[in-house]
Amino acid sequence: MSAMQSHQASFQEGRILLAIKALIVVKFQVYELQQSCTMFLVLLLHIVYLVVQHASIFLLKTENLVLQRKSLLFSGYYPWMNEPPRVATVRDMANILLTARGQSTNPPIVGECWVNRFVSRHEELKSKFSRKYDHQRALCEDSEVIRGWFRLVRNTVQKSGILPDDTYNFDETGFQMGIIGTARVVTGSEKIDCPNLIQPGNRGWATVIAGVNATGWALRTMIILKERRINPVDAYTPRPGTSLSSNTSWATATPQNIRQLDFQVQKIKGYLQHRTRGSSSPTNRAINQLVKGCQMAMHTTTILAKENKELRAANEKQKRKRKRDRNYQPLRRLRYCTAHIRSQVQFQVTLIRREYSMDVTINPPRDPNTQSNYNAFRTTHTTVNFTILFDKQQLSGNVIHQLKSLTNGEAREVILDSSFLNIRDVKVDGAQNKFELLPRQGPYGSALKIPLAEGVALGKTVDIDIAVETTEKCTALQWLTPTQTSTQKHPYMFTQCQAIHARSIFPCQDTPDVKAVIDFNISSPLPVIASGVPVRDGSSSSSESSNKVYKFHQKVPIPTYLFAIASGEIAEAPIGPRSRVAASPDMLESSKWELEADTDKFIQAIDKIIFPYIWGEYNVLILPPSFPYGGMENPIFTFATPSLISGDRQNIDVIAHELAHSWSGNLVTNASWEHFWLNEGWTTYLERRVTNMPAHGEPYRHFSAIIGWKSLTESVERFGNDHEFTKLIVDLKGKDPDDAFSSIPYEKGFIFLFYLENLIGKAKFDKFIPHYFTKYKELSLDSYEFKSSMLHFFSNDSEAHALLTSLDWDKWFYSPGLPPKPDLDTSLVDVVYDLAEKWRTAPESEFTPTAADIKGLSANQLVVFLEQVLSFEEPLSVEQSRLMGDIYGLGKSRNSEVLNLYFQVGLKAGDKGIVEPTAVLLASIGRMKMVRPLYRALEKFDRTIALEIFEKNENFYHPICRGLVKKDLFGDKGN
Structure with a gap:
């Protein structure tokens, strides 16, 4: 744009602002849009969109300029304008007014520095948005609200690979793409091409957030103030047709968007005000309430309609990008267009505009694997009252959730995750309430919808009491008959809720993004362990004479995947000053010996790295062999596989790992x-x-x-x-x-x-x-x-x-695939690599294996040795495999890690004699780390044998293990 064109545009902007002000100032007696435009030589079309915004302007005072009231000079234009007028515009406005009074010369009499001096003379107009005020300004902002907003934007941009040229930057925020810029405030006067302009006007301590995509569509602009109030300004929508640019067509045109609706409403209100000489008539108030509802509905409809269009456009854009560059990086994929930001933000609308206001609560959900509306309500406390029914293999009782409202009464329903549950009834704050189980959505289950009679105020709580019982399809429970336990005397049950299986025990917000305090009241005929601190001597007789109620309290908020209970023939023994081991009586002494030497040393070591252990007790429960993991980091009681009890203290790393979860995962969670x-x-x-x-x-x-x-x-x-x-x-x-x-x-x-x-x-x-x-x-x-x-x-x-x-x-x-390989010290593996190389070249070399080859090697070194042998392109012969097992005693090892890998070596060699001991191991252990590789090796050896062994042991495995082995053997058809 040339200098002349720029000056003309600025001059025209001043005329437009003055014309708008003329409509507002009562003493001018200007009630028609055309009259105002004629007064300042402005086309009607130029201001039709600004006038509906109630934009205000500055009327400037000089020695030659007479104003109606000096207060008009400081009238609150800022609340109703997205930006203050530019310096050039303010100067031209003064010239226009002086010219209209015949007091202007050519060129204009207002000098280049007049605006700066004018602002400096009036403290009210001095801008508080300058770099030296950045820190003070930041202190007055609501960081929690801002952080929630930008977390959504930042996550969407980075996670979806949205390119910088696909978005506009944020304006008037003091932030750049969600990162606080402590050294710079981005304001309207600091845009490209005009970095040093002065902002006249009292901007106050406020932050305006505007998220705009490449097509010009935007989220509602957010004005964030210290007192946590958020006042949205209208979202950008398509401009109205030409029919609305005339003041004679407004009565018959149907509004198509918020701006058109607002235009017609303001025309009606202006017409009524002209007739009634007032603005507070019952008709005006009724119109305000009517337009409130219309605007809310139209805003939502506009966003949804536009979103579909933008999603299609984004897909086409991505296709074109891929066609241009075949070597595109997956991390740059535009899986969602910027409109996806809008789809995740829940707006709670109360009122809008000068006649009314609006409150917006932004709580964007981050977890795609939950159906709960945890962005509207957040669980703060859960009480679980269950009876363990071994004969029915069922948990029955009720769960009480205390939910904190994150909205100001706008959310009228609670949605919880549930899966394969029998829900008997629901109470809300003690009163019976309706509920609905929604259609099942694959692995996410059937969401439980609980309507609320009225909204819950922001920060207030509501109690949801749900009577529930599990079913035979529960994916979090495993029930063992007495014959499946080591003592073969009593049944046994335990839970495994990670990742999304807690919802199959009781309805909940089954996401790691929600943490709550939990109280356990578990009635059982057998001892109970739970992921809380036991209430010592707190057990009491149940109404059923054979049962006792075991109580546990978890004071540290935890996510639902850490909910855990186990019940069976369990005995306990101390393994440290703050630790105990629990196991079946026949395994108690061996478990105690395995763990007592190192457990407290591990706790002390992590205390020094991070900070002291905060959970009180750290205990270990040795579960029956069908437990699918090496360990599960349930707070207070780590659930561990019996495979770590090897008699050599060589698998103690499992305890170190699960203990470390007490900080990473349990305390600080993904x-x-x-x-x-x-x-x-x-x-x-x-x-x-x-x-x-x-x-x-x-x-x-x-x-x-x-x-x-x-x-x-x-x-x-x-x-x-x-x-x-x-x-x-x-x-x-x-x-x-x-x-x-x-x-x-x-x-x-x-x-x-x-x-x-x-x-x-x-x-x-x-x-x-x-x-x-x-x-x-x-x-x-x-x-x-x-x-x-x-x-x-x-x-x-x-x-x-x-x-x-x-x-x-x-x-x-x-980036998918392997990361750069780190430079590691190989001194402890070189010896086993050398031994493996001797076995690889054995047929051509004079290598003669002896038991001395592995003397002094740890179990973990044997694991590396066997893994190296498994990596040979040419497998060992059957004779070599058997010789290795006999000389090194691998087939008789008590260490399941070693035994598992040796059996894989034999299966790869084609040794039929290894099938039977492999089947025995698979029938006695359910740890997926060993079970899945063995079944994959068996399938390569003989698929029929693999299927036969799996069919025999299918019910022995935990549902999680069973499902994944099915997928290994049958693909997706295994579901």
């Missing part, structure tokens, strides 16, 4: 299963720091990482190098989180943290660890918050900050 690496990557990192004690040293930590790298490689090969589940942050929308379970979040997450440690230095990284766990204590977070917290922590360390800001975070987060 917000959704898409960010599972935040739980398991951190825990694996801490586990290896804990086991890196003086007795082992740094080489042992690296040795453990080498074992992990092998496991990671196998997982990537099984999924495929480009598979979604091989990323650090995975897309689980519409998917079962169990399907993504593998060693990838554990080992890829560890490698990322290990890389960060080496990038900035271990000493600096060690300072960040307690800061991270303190900042997010008892909270849930995602990967983007982890990144932000790390960058912020090192913001004062120029060297570390430079390294972290130059890091390609997106590549780590979104």
Whole structure:
């Protein structure tokens, strides 16, 4: 634009603002739009959209300018305008007024510096938006509201790969794409091409957030004030047709959007005001209420209609991008257009505009694997009252949720996750209430909808009491008959709720993004263990004479996947000053010996790395062999597999891992299963720091990482190098989180943290660890918050900050396949690699194996040796496999890790003699780490044999293990 064109545009802007003001100032007696336009030589079309905004202007006072009232100079234009007028516009407005009074010369008499001097003479007009006020301004903002808004935007942009050129930046925020810019405030006067203009007017302590996409569509502009009130300004919508640009057509045109509706309403109100000489008539008030409802409905309809169009456009755009560049990076995929931001934001509307106001609550959900409306209500306390019915293999009782309202009465229903439950009745605040089970949605179950008679005020609570019983399809419970236990005397039951199986025990907000305090009251004829601190001597007789009520209290808020109970023939013994082991009586002594030497040492080691253990007790429950995991980090009582009781204390790393979860996962939790690496990557990192004690040293930590790298490689090969589940942050929308379970979040997450440690230095990284766990204590977070917290922590360390800001975070987060292989100390594996190489070349060499070959090797070194043998392109012969087992005694090992791998070596060699002991092992252990690889090896050896063994043991396995083995053997048809 040329200088002349720019001046003309600015001059025209001044005329438009003056024309609008003429409509508002009563003393001018201007009631018609055309009359106002004629007065200042402005086309009607130019101001028809501004006038409906109630835009105000400045009428400027000079020695030659007479005003009606000086107060008009400071009339509140700011609340009704998105931006203040530019300096050039204010100067031209003064010239226009002076010209209209015949007091202007040509060129205009107002000088270049007049506006600056005018503003400096009036304290009311001085801008508070300047860099020196940034800190004061930030202190007056509601950080929680702002953080919630930008968390949504930031997550969507980074997670969906939205390109910078697909979005506009935010204006008037003091933030840039959701990151607080402490050194810079982005204001309307600091846009491109005009970075140093003065903002006249009292902007106050407020923040305006505007999210605009590339097509010009926007979310409602948010004005955030200190007192947590949010006043939305109208969203941008298509301009009205030409029929609405005339003041004669308004009565018959049907409004198509909010602006058109508002235009007609203001015309009606202006007409009534002209006739009644007042603005507070009953008719005006009725119109205000009517338009309120219409605008709310039209806004929602407009957003939804436009969203469909934008989604189609985004798909077409992505197709064109892929066609232009075949080598595009998956992390850049535009899976959702910017309109997806709107689809996740829930607006609660009360009132709008000058005649009314609006409150908006923004609580964007982050977990795609829950159907609950936890963005409207948040569970703060849960009481579970259950009776364990072994004869029916059922839990029966009731659960009471205390839910805190996150909206100001707008949400009129509570939606909870449920799956395969028999729900008898529901009470709301003690009164019977209606409820509805919605149609089942795959692995997410059937959502329970509970309508509320009236809304709940912001911050207030409502109690939901649900009478419920489990069914035979429950995916979180395993019931064992007496013959399936080691003593064969009593039945046994236990739960496994990770990842989304708590909903099959009781209706709940089954997401790691919600944490609550839990009280357990469990009635059972057998001893009970739960994920809470036992109320010692708190058991009482139940109404049923053979039952006792066992009580537990979990004072630290936990997510539902950590809900756990077990009941059976259980005995306990101390293993430390704050720890006990619980197991069946026949395994109690061996379990005690296995754990008592190291458990408290592990606790003390992590205390020094992070901060002291806060849960009170740390206990271990040794479960029956069908438990599907090595361990489950249920608070207070870790549920552990009996396979770690090997008689050599060689598998104690499992306890170190589950203990580390007391900080990583249980205390600081991933917000959704898409960010599972935040739980398991951190825990694996801490586990290896804990086991890196003086007795082992740094080489042992690296040795453990080498074992992990092998496991990671196998997982990537099984999924495929480009598979979604091989990323650090995975897309689980519409998917079962169990399907993504593998060693990838554990080992890829560890490698990322290990890389960060080496990038900035271990000493600096060690300072960040307690800061991270303190900042997010008892909270849930995602990967983007982890990144932000790390960058912020090192913001004062120029060297570390430079390294972290130059890091390609997106590549780590979104690249599939293997990460860069870390440089690890191989001193502890070199000896077993050399031994494996001798076996590989044995037919051509003079190698003669003896028992001395493995003397002094740990069980973990034997694991690495066998994994290396399994990696041979040419498998061992049957004779070699048998010779290895006989000389090294591998087939008789009590260590299940060693036994499992040796059987895989034999199956790969084609040894039919190994099938029977493999079948025995598969009938006696349900740990998925061993069961799934053995079935895959059996299938390659002889699929018929694999299916026969699975059919015999199917009911022995936990439902989670059973389902995943079916998928291994039958693909998706295994469901």
